[in-house]
Structures are given as C-alpha cells and as structure tokens.
Amino acid sequence: MNKPLKTLDRVISKAGFGSRTEARSWIGGGRVRVNGKLIRTPDHWVDLEADRVTLDGKPVAARRKIYLLLYKPKGCITTYKDPEGRPTVYGLIPDVEEWVFPVGRLDQDTSGLLILTNDTQFAERMTNPQYKVPKTYLVKTSTRLTEEDLDQLRRGVALSDGPTRPAEVVHLRDSGDKTFFEITITEGRNRQVRRMVEALGCKVLKLVRTAIGPLQIAKLQIGKYRVLTPAELLELTRSATG
Numbered sequence: 001m002n003k004p005l006k007t008l009d010r011v012i013s014k015a016g017f018g019s020r021t022e023a024r025s026w027i028g029g030g031r032v033r034v035n036g037k038l039i040r041t042p043d044h045w046v047d048l049e050a051d052r053v054t055l056d057g058k059p060v061a062a063r064r065k066i067y068l069l070l071y072k073p074k075g076c077i078t079t080y081k082d083p084e085g086r087p088t089v090y091g092l093i094p095d096v097e098e099w100v101f102p103v104g105r106l107d108q109d110t111s112g113l114l115i116l117t118n119d120t121q122f123a124e125r126m127t128n129p130q131y132k133v134p135k136t137y138l139v140k141t142s143t144r145l146t147e148e149d150l151d152q153l154r155r156g157v158a159l160s161d162g163p164t165r166p167a168e169v170v171h172l173r174d175s176g177d178k179t180f181f182e183i184t185i186t187e188g189r190n191r192q193v194r195r196m197v198e199a200l201g202c203k204v205l206k207l208v209r210t211a212i213g214p215l216q217i218a219k220l221q222i223g224k225y226r227v228l229t230p231a232e233l234l235e236l237t238r239s240a241t242g
C-alpha cells in the first residue's frame with residue numbers, strides 16, 4: 001500500500017495552524033522540524049504515519065475542528081492584529097484555545113454573523129462564490145429608495161469588478177427619508193452591499209448580516225459567540241450547492 005505522504009506545508013496547514021502560505025514562511029524561517037531535523041523546504045515529503053513534525057517545538061498533530069458563530073459588533077475588525085490598535089474579533093473569543101480565522105469578512109462598520117473556524121476546506125466552500133452560500137443583510141439607507149431602485153438591486157448592479165448576480169430583496173419599510181430592506185446575495189465581494197447601494201447614488205447607514213445560509217442570529221447576543229451544532233454544520237454545508 002502507498003505511504004500517506006504529504007508536503008510539509010500542507011501538513012501544517014491541514015492540521016489547522018494556518019494557511020499554506022503562512023506554513024511556507026514558517027518553514028522558510030526555520031521554525032519547523034521533522035523528526036528533530038530542521039527542514040526549510042516546504043515541499044519536503046512527510047509520511048503522516050511515521051514522521052514527527054513540530055512547529056516551534058510543539059507537535060503538529062491533526063487538531064480538533066472547531067466552528068464558532070459570532071455576532072460581531074460594529075467597530076470591531078476581523079484581522080488578527082491591528083497596527084492601529086482597534087478592537088478585533090479575537091478579543092471576543094478570549095477563552096477559545098484553538099487557532100481560528102474568520103470565514104470571509106465583515107467590514108468594520110458592519111455587524112452581524114461571522115463564522116470562525118480552523119477548517120480551511122470548510123472555509124473555502126463557504127466563501128467560494130461557485131458554491132453560492134446565501135448571505136442575508138439588513139440595510140438602512142441614507143435616502144429613500146424607489147421600487148425601481150430595489151428592482152435594480154434584484155436584477156444586478158454594474159460594479160467596478162463586474163455585474164452582481166441577481167439578489168433577493170425584501171422591502172421592509174420606509175421611515176422618514178430612509179429605507180429599510182433585506183438583501184440576500186450569493187457572492188461575497190469586498191464591501192459588496194455598500195457598493196451596490198452606492199451605485200444607486202445612496203449610502204448605507206446601517207448594515208447587519210442576519211443570516212448565513214440556514215444560520216440566523218436568533219437569540220445570539222451582540223458580541224457573543226456559540227459553537228455550531230453538528231446538525232447546523234451539516235445544513236450549512238448542504239446550503240453550499242454549487
């Protein structure tokens with residue numbers, strides 16, 4: 001039978017420590033040993049059953065996969081460290097020992113649901129537009145939108161990086177000169193909802209991600225997280241239809 005061989009960078013990344021690019025830089029930086037020997041080649045073959053890999057002296061073993069659902073507040077950013085010292089989502093999960101990363105991004109001024117995990121394959125499936133995982137946002141605009149504006153969002157808007165896919169839009173209400181609506185998109189482009197609204201000559205005053213596939217905010221409190229149940233995980237993966 002063939003030996004279960006994998007390249008060193010892949011072993012570290014699959015174990016949930018970080019991306020392959022990060023793993024390659026750690027290996028190049030002399031932080032990784034195989035059977036006690038310093039290896040600086042990311043493409044070094046590793047026999048998963050026989051070889052012992054360490055990163056900074058700690059064993060790299062397949063880690064438990066973990067999936068968190070966080071209600072990110074406005075003002076918090078999704079990167080690990082911020083040179084400007086702004087609060088990050090990591091400050092909201094201080095008791096989580098596993099290394100996790102956000103699945104996709106939410107702007108600093110956007111609140112709502114954010115999944116954090118150490119499962120790179122799952123994250124790829126959730127964020128790759130090919131799998132069309134629907135994400136729903138509650139939007140408050142700076143001016144009142146017409147039904148024609150909302151239809152435009154439904155049909156798709158021309159953005160600098162191409163037209164957007166058709167979206168589901170539910171007009172919730174108008175209040176004074178503001179409009180509240182819900183939009184469900186199946187892509188996750190940078191600042192997509194804000195840019196779609198800006199294309200109509202209007203601004204987003206408030207943006208909340210209220211659902212990712214079948215997951216709803218429900219009773220989750222702002223700034224809090226919970227672990228996804230196996231049933232939710234299954235449903236979520238099923239919503240990534242492709």
Ligand code: URA
Nearest residue numbers: 107110191192193194
């Ligand atoms: N669309 C945006 O404009 N911002 C987000 O954070 C998410 C979707």
